[in-house]
Amino acid sequence: MATSDSKIFCGGLSYQTTDYSLAVHFGNYGQVTEAKIVYDRNTGTSKGYGFVTFALPASATAACQNPNPTIDGKQVNVNLASAKSQPNTPAASNAAPEPAYLDTLRAGGEDISPEVVEAAIQHKYTTNPIDALMFFLERAELFRGLPEFDYYKDNLIAGVRVFRAGGTINPLPAKTTA
Numbered sequence: 001m002a003t004s005d006s007k008i009f010c011g012g013l014s015y016q017t018t019d020y021s022l023a024v025h026f027g028n029y030g031q032v033t034e035a036k037i038v039y040d041r042n043t044g045t046s047k048g049y050g051f052v053t054f055a056l057p058a059s060a061t062a063a064c065q066n067p068n069p070t071i072d073g074k075q076v077n078v079n080l081a082s083a084k085s086q087p088n089t090p091a092a093s094n095a096a097p098e099p100a101y102l103d104t105l106r107a108g109g110e111d112i113s114p115e116v117v118e119a120a121i122q123h124k125y126t127t128n129p130i131d132a133l134m135f136f137l138e139r140a141e142l143f144r145g146l147p148e149f150d151y152y153k154d155n156l157i158a159g160v161r162v163f164r165a166g167g168t169i170n171p172l173p174a175k176t177t178a
Contacts, residue, residue: 005057005060005080006033006053006054006055006056006057006059006060007051007052007053007054007060007080007081008026008051008052008053008054008060008063008064008078008079008080008081009049009050009051009078009079009080009081009082010022010049010050010051010052010071010076010077010078011048011049011076011077011078012048012049012074012075012076012077013037013046013048013049013050013071013072013074013076014048014071014072014073014074015045015046015048016072017037017046017050017071017072017074018037018134018138019035019036019037019050019134019135020035020138021071021072022035022036022037022050022052022071023035023052025069025071026052026054026063029054029059029060029062029063030054030055030056030058030059030060030062030063031054031055031056031059032052032053032054032055033053033054033055034051034052034053035050035051035052035053036050036051036052037049037050038050038051039128039130039131039134041130041163041164041167042164043164044130044133044134044160044164051081060080061080063078064078064079064080066078067079117135117136117139118148118152120135121135121136121152121156122172125156125159125169125172126169127169128163128169129156129159129160129162129163129169130160130163130164132156132159133156133157133159133160136152136153136156140153148175151175155172155173156172159172
């Protein structure tokens with residue numbers, strides 16, 4: 001199998017490790033363009049591994065110099081990711097490119113507005129409601145006291161239930177203004 005020059009595999013992760021904490025750890029080696037924990041689609045729990053993609057291949061190589069770093073208190077294994085042939089599924093072939101504002105969120109900025117987080121939740125929901133719910137819960141303090149808090153909490157949980165039951169992604173209902 002060929003390897004992706006700028007993507008690494010991280011195995012043996014703590015179940016508490018998040019996309020954000022993975023990005024923060026590996027951000028020490030260069031610009032992280034994506035950090036993704038893999039979750040069980042039926043239970044929504046981490047499978048204990050994930051992937052990190054860097055802007056530059058040299059950053060991925062540098063991150064692999066220590067093949068057993070400690071992340072969130074657990075020693076993990078890290079190596080360059082192997083390329084996997086992807087089936088040509090309609091969902092994969094029609095996926096829209098990620099919006100630029102996700103780079104700001106991945107950078108871990110603390111001054112993120114609720115509007116930016118809302119846009120990211122909407123985007124994430126279209127591919128995986130579980131990721132959208134986790135993303136929302138990690139940033140729920142931005143919404144406390146706002147009508148959007150209950151809207152997202154209730155609708156994301158309902159969407160995850162439908163997704164787990166049948167693998168379908170129902171669109172989020174329109175927000176109503178009171």
